[in-house]
Amino acid sequence: MEKASSLAEDYFSRYQDLIPNYESFLNALSEPLPLYFRLNTLKTQDPDRVVRGLARQGFEVTPVEAVPWFFRVEPRDISLGNTDEYYLGLIYPMTLSSSLPVYALDPRPGEIILDLCAAPGSKTTQIAQLTEDQAIVVANDKRLDRITALVANLRRLGVASVVTTVYRGEQFPLGTTFDKVLVDAPCSGEGRYRKGYEGELLFHKEGHTNLPAIQKGLIVRAYDLLRPGGILVYSTCTINPEENEAVVDYLLRKRQAEVLSWEAPLPSHPGLTEWEGKPFHPELVKAKRFYAHEIGAVGFFVVKLRRQV
Amino acid sequence: MKRRIKKLDPRASWPRPVSDEERAHILGYLEERFGFSPTLFEPYLFLATAKNYWLFTRTEHFEALQSLRVQTAGLLFLRKVSGYLKPTSAALQRFGRFATRNIVILDRLTLDRLRLEKKIPFSAELEPGYVILKCEEDFWGCALYISGKLISYLP
Numbered sequence: 001m002e003k004a005s006s007l008a009e010d011y012f013s014r015y016q017d018l019i020p021n022y023e024s025f026l027n028a029l030s031e032p033l034p035l036y037f038r039l040n041t042l043k044t045q046d047p048d049r050v051v052r053g054l055a056r057q058g059f060e061v062t063p064v065e066a067v068p069w070f071f072r073v074e075p076r077d078i079s080l081g082n083t084d085e086y087y088l089g090l091i092y093p094m095t096l097s098s099s100l101p102v103y104a105l106d107p108r109p110g111e112i113i114l115d116l117c118a119a120p121g122s123k124t125t126q127i128a129q130l131t132e133d134q135a136i137v138v139a140n141d142k143r144l145d146r147i148t149a150l151v152a153n154l155r156r157l158g159v160a161s162v163v164t165t166v167y168r169g170e171q172f173p174l175g176t177t178f179d180k181v182l183v184d185a186p187c188s189g190e191g192r193y194r195k196g197y198e199g200e201l202l203f204h205k206e207g208h209t210n211l212p213a214i215q216k217g218l219i220v221r222a223y224d225l226l227r228p229g230g231i232l233v234y235s236t237c238t239i240n241p242e243e244n245e246a247v248v249d250y251l252l253r254k255r256q257a258e259v260l261s262w263e264a265p266l267p268s269h270p271g272l273t274e275w276e277g278k279p280f281h282p283e284l285v286k287a288k289r290f291y292a293h294e295i296g297a298v299g300f301f302v303v304k305l306r307r308q309v
Numbered sequence: 310m311k312r313r314i315k316k317l318d319p320r321a322s323w324p325r326p327v328s329d330e331e332r333a334h335i336l337g338y339l340e341e342r343f344g345f346s347p348t349l350f351e352p353y354l355f356l357a358t359a360k361n362y363w364l365f366t367r368t369e370h371f372e373a374l375q376s377l378r379v380q381t382a383g384l385l386f387l388r389k390v391s392g393y394l395k396p397t398s399a400a401l402q403r404f405g406r407f408a409t410r411n412i413v414i415l416d417r418l419t420l421d422r423l424r425l426e427k428k429i430p431f432s433a434e435l436e437p438g439y440v441i442l443k444c445e446e447d448f449w450g451c452a453l454y455i456s457g458k459l460i461s462y463l464p
């Protein structure tokens with residue numbers, strides 16, 4: 001275990017000056033991730049039913065003040081997947097910060113929205129619930145097996161407003177234009193890291209795939225799928241600026257995108273305008289970084305953009 | 310937990326929106342059997358594949374979506390089973406609370422037994438046919454009530 005923990009410290013040391021309160025960040029890594037779920041308001045608006053039911057099965061459930069319909073659960077190491085509440089589609093277990101990209105997207109009934117990397121559907125179903133099943137969401141993922149899991153979640157939650165597709169995001173057909181596109185990109189997942197999962201860090205450190213190249217392809221195609229004035233949200237659960245600001249900076253150089261500010265329900269830090277000597281577009285300060293130890297959930301990066309009218 | 314996804318015919322990439330007559334037939338059945346008010350489904354279309362009806366949000370963007378090769382569109386809502394319409398458990402879990410008829414209320418023990426054994430002896434003052442399973446305040450899904458038995462269609 002000694003050896004493993006020094007690996008994590010080693011790995012994150014390049015972010016020492018970037019992460020606020022770095023010591024407490026490192027400390028937080030030794031605790032298992034908190035467990036949360038979202039109440040599926042398409043089926044019930046009554047949290048008491050769910051809180052009581054889960055209590056009967058030994059879970060202690062507390063509402064999250066800052067984020068409507070989210071609840072924190074203890075013990076955090078027992079899966080909610082075997083509960084009646086899960087089976088009945090009353091809850092969707094997901095980390096608290098995973099709700100943030102959808103807050104930035106601000107979906108409205110009547111819109112047509114593309115969720116380009118959608119599986120297993122935590123954000124797709126959150127959009128469906130916020131719009132009361134009245135915005136069309138095209139939920140795409142390049143992997144059919146992951147779309148299978150997404151379809152199971154849609155059925156479990158009773159969602160009728162979603163179309164599923166299996167395209168490589170970079171090649172999503174240009175024929176249909178969207179009011180809004182969400183790119184919740186495949187990433188190195190550094191924000192999810194907790195001690196005991198060193199394998200994941202090593203895997204990405206060894207660089208099996210060129211993630212920034214994939215992310216750049218996805219963000220440009222997402223932009224090109226927007227109607228003029230349409231909204232693009234790009235998010236990852238990683239700290240790595242190469243997968244975040246550098247990807248958005250690439251888009252800003254290729255296309256006339258505008259960076260927008262947005263209100264987040266959790267504390268954040270501005271996006272970087274420089275990393276390892278390389279400057280990024282100054283508007284990137286409007287992007288938001290969320291750190292695991294400050295929000296008690298997975299670390300996230302979220303930026304909101306608009307296509308030129 | 311592992312279940313197959315009903316894949317749409319890849320050649321026919323989009324299911325067909327039902328005709329007005331077909332819609333009236335579906336709504337008539339849902340109202341007659343379960344007391345669902347037709348206005349409940351006003352915001353939705355019904356789409357048809359060979360043996361199924363899917364519920365899909367009504368949208369002005371319907372045409373724009375036609376060029377996509379889709380895996381699924383909407384919620385699998387009804388299956389055509391030897392001339393009858395069988396609502397899916399997913400449909401009943403979502404909309405069961407708006408039903409007024411042919412709801413079977415089970416205690417927890419009986420529900421668990423039905424889930425385990427799939428078929429249990431049962432008698433109630435109901436016309437035979439598909440019923441909505443309710444336990445305490447929850448809607449669990451679909452079963453068939455026929456000749457003194459209850460047959461589970463819960464996933």
Ligand SMILES: C[S@@+](CC[C@H](N)C(=O)[O-])C[C@H]1O[C@@H](n2cnc3c(N)ncnc32)[C@H](O)[C@@H]1O
Nearest residue numbers: 117118119120121122123141142168169184186
């Ligand atoms: C971070 S996960 C998405 C999580 C999902 N948005 C949610 O909230 O449940 C990234 C997803 O991107 C998919 N993916 C990876 N490369 C892709 C590509 N080139 N095009 C489309 N999807 C891709 C992966 O299969 C994975 O499901």
